[in-house]
Amino acid sequence: MTDSPNPNPNLWRDHNLTKDEYDRILALMGRQPNYLELALFGVMWSEHCGYKNSKAQLRKLPTSGPQVLQGPGENAGVVYLGDGLAAAFKMESHNHPSAIEPYQGAATGVGGIIRDIFAMGARPVASLNSLRFGRVDDNRVKRLLSGVVAGIGGYGNCMGIPTVGGDVYFHPSYQGNPLVNALCLGLMKADRIYRGRAAGPGNLVMLVGARTGRDGIKGASFASEELSDQDRDKRPNVQVGDPFMEKLLMEATLEILEKDLVVGLQDLGAAGLTSSGAEMAGRAGSGLYMDLDLVPLREEGLLDWEIMLSESQERMLLVVEPAKADAISAVFDKWDLLAVAIGKVTDDGLFTLKRKDRVLASVPARLLTDEVPVYERPIAEPAYHRKAKAADLSPARDHGDWAGLLLKLLASPNLSSRRWVYEQYDHMVGLNTVIRPGGDAALLRLPGSRRGLALSSDCNSRYVYLDPRLGGAIAVAEAALNVAAVGAKPLALTNCLNFGNPENPEIYWQFVLATDGLAEAAKALGTPVTGGNVSFYNEYDGRAIFPTPTIGMIGVIEDIANRLTHHFKEPGHKIILVGESKEELGASEAHYLLTGRDEGPVPSLDLAVAARLNGFLVEAAKRSLLASAHDLAEGGLAVALAECCFDLGLGARLSLDDPISTAALLFGESQSRALISLPEANLPATLALLAESRLSHKAVGQVSPDGSLEIGHGREKLKANVSDLREAWSEALTRAAAL
Amino acid sequence: MSVRAAVVVFPGSNCDQDNVRSWKAVTGLEAELVWHKETSIPDYDLVIVPGGFSFGDYLRCGAIARFSPVMSEIVRLAKRGNLILGICNGFQILTEAGLLPGALNRNKNLKYLCLDVNLRVENARTAFTRDYSQGQVIRIPISHGEGGYSLRPAELRALNDSGRVVFRYCAPDGSVSPGDAPNGSLDNVAGIVSEGGNVLGMMPHPERLAEDELGGTDGRALFTSILRALNGGA
Numbered sequence: 001m002t003d004s005p006n007p008n009p010n011l012w013r014d015h016n017l018t019k020d021e022y023d024r025i026l027a028l029m030g031r032q033p034n035y036l037e038l039a040l041f042g043v044m045w046s047e048h049c050g051y052k053n054s055k056a057q058l059r060k061l062p063t064s065g066p067q068v069l070q071g072p073g074e075n076a077g078v079v080y081l082g083d084g085l086a087a088a089f090k091m092e093s094h095n096h097p098s099a100i101e102p103y104q105g106a107a108t109g110v111g112g113i114i115r116d117i118f119a120m121g122a123r124p125v126a127s128l129n130s131l132r133f134g135r136v137d138d139n140r141v142k143r144l145l146s147g148v149v150a151g152i153g154g155y156g157n158c159m160g161i162p163t164v165g166g167d168v169y170f171h172p173s174y175q176g177n178p179l180v181n182a183l184c185l186g187l188m189k190a191d192r193i194y195r196g197r198a199a200g201p202g203n204l205v206m207l208v209g210a211r212t213g214r215d216g217i218k219g220a221s222f223a224s225e226e227l228s229d230q231d232r233d234k235r236p237n238v239q240v241g242d243p244f245m246e247k248l249l250m251e252a253t254l255e256i257l258e259k260d261l262v263v264g265l266q267d268l269g270a271a272g273l274t275s276s277g278a279e280m281a282g283r284a285g286s287g288l289y290m291d292l293d294l295v296p297l298r299e300e301g302l303l304d305w306e307i308m309l310s311e312s313q314e315r316m317l318l319v320v321e322p323a324k325a326d327a328i329s330a331v332f333d334k335w336d337l338l339a340v341a342i343g344k345v346t347d348d349g350l351f352t353l354k355r356k357d358r359v360l361a362s363v364p365a366r367l368l369t370d371e372v373p374v375y376e377r378p379i380a381e382p383a384y385h386r387k388a389k390a391a392d393l394s395p396a397r398d399h400g401d402w403a404g405l406l407l408k409l410l411a412s413p414n415l416s417s418r419r420w421v422y423e424q425y426d427h428m429v430g431l432n433t434v435i436r437p438g439g440d441a442a443l444l445r446l447p448g449s450r451r452g453l454a455l456s457s458d459c460n461s462r463y464v465y466l467d468p469r470l471g472g473a474i475a476v477a478e479a480a481l482n483v484a485a486v487g488a489k490p491l492a493l494t495n496c497l498n499f500g501n502p503e504n505p506e507i508y509w510q511f512v513l514a515t516d517g518l519a520e521a522a523k524a525l526g527t528p529v530t531g532g533n534v535s536f537y538n539e540y541d542g543r544a545i546f547p548t549p550t551i552g553m554i555g556v557i558e559d560i561a562n563r564l565t566h567h568f569k570e571p572g573h574k575i576i577l578v579g580e581s582k583e584e585l586g587a588s589e590a591h592y593l594l595t596g597r598d599e600g601p602v603p604s605l606d607l608a609v610a611a612r613l614n615g616f617l618v619e620a621a622k623r624s625l626l627a628s629a630h631d632l633a634e635g636g637l638a639v640a641l642a643e644c645c646f647d648l649g650l651g652a653r654l655s656l657d658d659p660i661s662t663a664a665l666l667f668g669e670s671q672s673r674a675l676i677s678l679p680e681a682n683l684p685a686t687l688a689l690l691a692e693s694r695l696s697h698k699a700v701g702q703v704s705p706d707g708s709l710e711i712g713h714g715r716e717k718l719k720a721n722v723s724d725l726r727e728a729w730s731e732a733l734t735r736a737a738a739l
Numbered sequence: 740m741s742v743r744a745a746v747v748v749f750p751g752s753n754c755d756q757d758n759v760r761s762w763k764a765v766t767g768l769e770a771e772l773v774w775h776k777e778t779s780i781p782d783y784d785l786v787i788v789p790g791g792f793s794f795g796d797y798l799r800c801g802a803i804a805r806f807s808p809v810m811s812e813i814v815r816l817a818k819r820g821n822l823i824l825g826i827c828n829g830f831q832i833l834t835e836a837g838l839l840p841g842a843l844n845r846n847k848n849l850k851y852l853c854l855d856v857n858l859r860v861e862n863a864r865t866a867f868t869r870d871y872s873q874g875q876v877i878r879i880p881i882s883h884g885e886g887g888y889s890l891r892p893a894e895l896r897a898l899n900d901s902g903r904v905v906f907r908y909c910a911p912d913g914s915v916s917p918g919d920a921p922n923g924s925l926d927n928v929a930g931i932v933s934e935g936g937n938v939l940g941m942m943p944h945p946e947r948l949a950e951d952e953l954g955g956t957d958g959r960a961l962f963t964s965i966l967r968a969l970n971g972g973a
Contacts, residue, residue: 153851157882158792160753244751244795335750426853426882428947429790431757436954445952560952 011035015042016225021373028367036353036361039305040368043271044278047536050372053502054534057512060519061529067491068528070193073283075116075266077530079492080190081556083449088122088193089185091130091457091496091552093535097238098180102147106180107155107241108216111313113184114159115267118250119316121194121257122186125430126444127156129166129182130457130496130550131421134175136413136736141170144178145737151241152182153424158243159250163425164433164442167457170413171598173465176540181496181533183457183552187446194257196266198280198288198319198345203263205277205288205343206325208332209249209315212272213298215239216311226501226539245314245337252335253316259331261324268315274308274368276317277343278351282369289352290343292360304360308353319345379512380505388466391599393585397663402711402718405590405667406638407728412593415635416732434560440485440631441553445560452560454488456553460634461546466587467602468510472517472549474602474671477610479553480525481631484614485674487564487621488555490525495532495551500544502536510547518549524607525614527553546598562621566630567647568677571705573627575652577637578690578697579613579673583660589634590667603669609695610672616693617674625682625689632673638666638711638718640675645709645722646729654701655712662716677703742969744770744785747813747829749804754790754826754946761946762787765962775807784969785822786813788829790882790944800843800885801831810836822866822965823938827883830930830940839933839940840898841890843883847923851884855955856921858929858943859909862902865932866968867939870960876913877957879943886922886942888929895926906930906941 012022015038025033025041033041047053063071069086070078076090094109110127117124129152134141156163161184198205216239256262264284266276273290281288292307302310318339320328325341332339346352351365399405409415422437434452435443441456458479464471480490495518500507522529532552538545557563568575585591586600620626632640641652658665678686683699690697707722744762748755755772762770770787773780793804804810810832817823817838825833833839846852855878863873871877890898898904906929908920920927922942930941945958 150850157851157853157884158751158753158795160791242795244792244797247751247753247792247795423854424851426851428853428880428882428944428953429753429757431760431947431950431953434952434954 011038015039016046017042021045024373028371034361036305036308037363039309040274040361040363043274043309044368045372048270049275051534052372053375053377053536055374056376057515060515062519062523063528063530065528068530069190070530072531075119075196077494078120078193079530081446081453082451084190085446086188086190087185087453087554088117088120088188089183089494089554090116090531091181091183091494091550092533093496093498094180094182095177095498095535095538098148099177101238102144103151103154104238104240106148106151108239108313109180109182110152110155111241111243111246112269113182114161114246115269115316117184117186118253119194119196119265119267120186120188121192122188123254124161124184124186125432126185126455127161127163127183128455128457128552129163131166131168132174132179132548133170135172136170139739141175142737142739148178148180149421149424155241155243157426159247160429162427162429162433164427164444165437165455168418168421171546173546177538177545179498179548181550183494185455185554194262195264196280197264197284198286199263199284201286201345201347203345204320204322204325204341205290205345206318206320206328206339207295207315207342208318208339209337210242210245210312211296211298211338212307212310213312214302214306214310217306217309226537239311239313241313248335248337249314249316252332252337255331256328259327261328262318262320264319266317268317270311272308272310278365278368280317280319281351281365287346287348287350287352287365288343289346289354291354291356293355294340294342296338296340377502377508378505379509381509382506388599389601391586393591393600395594396585396588396590396667397661399663402662402666403720406642406718406720407725409590409593409635409639410642410725411728411732413733413736414589415639417730418733419730420734420737435486435563435565439565440482443486443560443563450559452488452557452563454483454486454555454557456482457550458482459548459550461548462587462592462598463602464514464549465546465598468513468547469517470602470605472514473521473607474605475549475551476518476521476525477605477607477671478633479551480527480614481610483553483555484617485564485629485631487562487618488557489618490527490553490555490614492530493522493527493551493553494530495549496535497532498535498538498545498548498550500539507544514547514549521607525611558622562624564621564626564629566628566644568644568650568652568703569627571650571703573677573703574680574683574699575654575675575677575701575703576697577673577675577700578695580670580696581637581658581660581665581668581673582670583664584668584670585664588667588669603671605671612693612695613672613674616689616695620686620689625686626676626678628677630675632675634669636667636669641711642709642725644675646726649707649722651704651706651708651722652701653704653710656698656700657714662713665713666711666718742768742785742966743781743783744768745773745780745783746770746787746789747773747775747809749775749793749807751793751795752789752791754944758787758789758946761949762962765949765959766966773809775809777812778808780809780812782816782819782821785824785965786816788823788825788832790827790829793828793832800828801835804832805836814838817938820935820937824867825940826944826946827942830942833938833940838938839931840894841888843885844887844889845885846887852921853880853882855880856943857909857911858906859913859915861907862905865905865936865939867961867964868905869967870964874913876909876911878948878955879945879958880947881921881943883942886924888924890925898931899926903932904928905932905939
């Protein structure tokens with residue numbers, strides 16, 4: 001071995017390894033690793049690549065079902081949609097890079113997840129983004145918001161992949177550490193799934209796409225540390241995106257897959273050549289070598305470890321039979337892209353790096369991928385958890401000015417229209433977007449059938465913070481309800497688990513309980529987890545973000561003609577509130593808006609009721625009983641009702657007599673509720689279906705032509721003018737985001 | 740007569756398939772894809788230069804695409820009088836290639852904008868617009884970061900006077916004021932034709948609202964107009 005400096009007692013620290021991990025490596029290797037070998041372990045055993053702090057908890061999640069063609073462990077999960085068609089989808093975080101350099105951080109987050117999708121052989125057809133920022137009245141946050149949104153648009157728009165939805169919330173816990181979670185979904189024939197396997201000794205290992213430079217070096221380790229004020233120096237850790245290059249790479253890659261020229265492939269993401277090479281060999285149980293002299297470089301003089309850890313974007317690793325190499329080169333030539341054989345698959349199980357005949361590093365591939373230590377961290381219930389349940393909810397309960405509170409909620413950063421965001425995204429390219437952003441879920445039409453695919457992302461992190469188990473379950477239930485509200489049957493989910501430092505027992509307590517809740521809900525609702533991403537160390541100067549297990553849910557509707565949107569369609573239609581409204585003002589947006597406090601009991605959730613409500617909406621849509629459907633979420637009944645009126649400027653009159661406070665009725669966030677509207681003629685059939693579904697409900701009012709919104713509750717009444725509400729709601733974020 | 744239509748594909752084009760799909764959905768006819776490296780192409784009756792980010796829109800939108808081999812063929816067909824339709828990035832490319840006057844600048848708010856806009860049909864006599872009525876208000880999406888039309892005042896007057904401004908951004912009632920052009924286009928110009936009337940450039944995307952399922956059909960008449968013009972209809 002060359003390049004082996006004298007063993008330095010602190011060597012492991014350079015690679016973000018602990019002493020125990022270093023000792024484990026010594027034992028596994030049976031010898032002292034050299035610097036480069038240790039660097040390989042450093043990134044492969046990072047949380048980002050190795051999931052060492054999360055693996056034990058992720059095993060709880062349901063990952064199988066008749067619809068699942070590929071569960072976790074590949075570039076993306078794959079589910080069957082019907083008619084021979086399958087969807088590959090996955091969500092990933094790019095939080096730390098976006099905190100340092102928002103445009104490029106967000107752009108390369110989008111680029112990375114798109115590569116994961118076409119690496120499966122699927123053509124990407126839609127993206128979603130789930131974003132969290134600090135207080136929007138802070139200029140630094142405005143710059144992050146503008147930069148992240150522009151970066152997502154800049155990359156996705158150029159790729160011609162529509163960004164059809166997502167969610168954005170603001171809370172001080174994200175002040176220094178925003179969250180940028182990107183989901184991409186692609187379509188493929190179900191019998192044409194490609195996997196990241198380096199099979200067949202003697203096959204060539206080809207590197208295609210962009211040249212390798214110094215950008216993004218050690219990005220994976222960077223993602224596995226907390227942020228601080230010193231992190232401006234980490235800009236070199238942030239990758240730079242070139243969406244044009246990625247567009248060419250995507251077209252060329254899909255073309256060679258169409259021509260059946262490839263054995264296996266994987267994108268180069270975190271830890272670049274190291275993770276793609278080791279993972280492909282690890283999955284196939286084979287070995288492979290790479291000759292670093294053959295790697296096309298952007299500049300001269302890159303060191304061995306820099307080449308191996310570079311996170312230069314827009315690159316893919318292919319495993320190819322030698323006889324097909326020329327055909328591959330011809331396709332890449334057409335797109336003016338590089339395609340270079342840099343090594344071969346071997347049968348020795350070793351991940352070997354050379355320069356010509358000189359061996360630089362040689363490590364059994366499975367040590368890098370399968371021998372990552374798995375930690376069960378200690379947990380401790382945080383003090384806030386015991387205190388926060390007992391909250392004084394009187395500011396909302398006794399407010400009295402219901403119309404004023406509704407106006408304030410609709411104009412608040414968290415509930416106002418997201419138009420300012422999604423108008424910066426091309427959400428129509430591809431001609432499949434049947435329900436555009438702004439609804440409960442986006443809906444795409446599927447080629448060659450009447451079917452549609454619904455997508456939604458969601459997570460109320462205040463709930464998760466206050467009650468991780470319940471909050472984790474609600475995140476899944478809410479995302480599923482969003483999908484059902486457009487008439488689609490929830491099918492499967494991906495997630496992005498954003499938490500603080502897992503070495504802190506209170507953070508790990510949040511993680512364990514939130515994943516418990518997530519697992520319970522995913523099982524109860526029949527929506528297995530097909531993959532995702534864990535992002536720990538989301539802290540800024542020692543303060544952790546709210547735990548945010550973001551859920552990306554997909555569902556299928558059999559005929560898009562039966563799709564539901566949330567807008568009221570005609571005066572005179574009957575309005576029914578489905579589900580039970582309880583005295584649940586705790587953890588609500590109304591309480592937070594009035595007090596600035598995150599406290600109170602989180603609304604209860606009955607997963608059996610949640611499942612029945614989803615089933616009811618899907619069946620009612622199928623039978624064309626409804627004119628509209630909208631789920632109730634943050635801001636409760638009053639906010640949901642206002643949103644139903646906005647599109648056509650219609651009004652609504654409701655009258656309810658629930659034995660709870662007026663505030664809880666109007667603004668409480670009781671779960672598993674939906675507002676539906678329907679022609680009177682469909683009332684008997686709808687009521688029968690509701691009874692059959694064992695759902696509590698009230699026929700409570702009707703759509704009115706006069707643009708006035710009224711909710712009566714005993715002697716109390718909320719009365720507001722829809723156009724005033726709409727004006728406040730539609731422009732608030734545009735105004736707030738302006739620098 | 741059978742109409743031959745083509746959609747040009749540059750590296751970075753991303754509305755090429757959408758145009759093929761909508762052309763077929765509206766007219767029932769196929770359109771061929773033509774790679775930008777082609778040096779000789781048949782005399783297509785219609786060539787669509789689609790939207791997207793040709794060559795990444797690096798340097799300046801359309802500035803690199805105009806040097807692609809296929810462009811000299813498009814110029815040849817334009818001179819021959821065949822129909823050329825540039826949409827969004829295609830419009831930008833046609834101005835860079837000198838087939839249409841003016842330039843497209845950054846949107847006035849400096850942000851990319853994707854939304855439905857109202858357009859007033861200013862000239863319903865062209866080969867591209869004869870199935871609309873004069874002054875009709877239609878709803879068509881825009882999706883661009885650089886769509887603010889700009890031209891020297893004297894030339895802009897001449898364009899207006901000769902009926903070469905085909906579409907203008909307007910309010911739902913058809914009135915036109917500067918606030919109705921979300922990108923800051925001079926005189927609210929959204930689409931123009933060449934002197935010969937056979938080359939149309941427009942920033943809005945008619946192919947995106949040509950089917951009911953997508954939320955509107957105001958884009959259809961553009962394609963039916965073209966078909967009728969090519970089939971010799973009045």
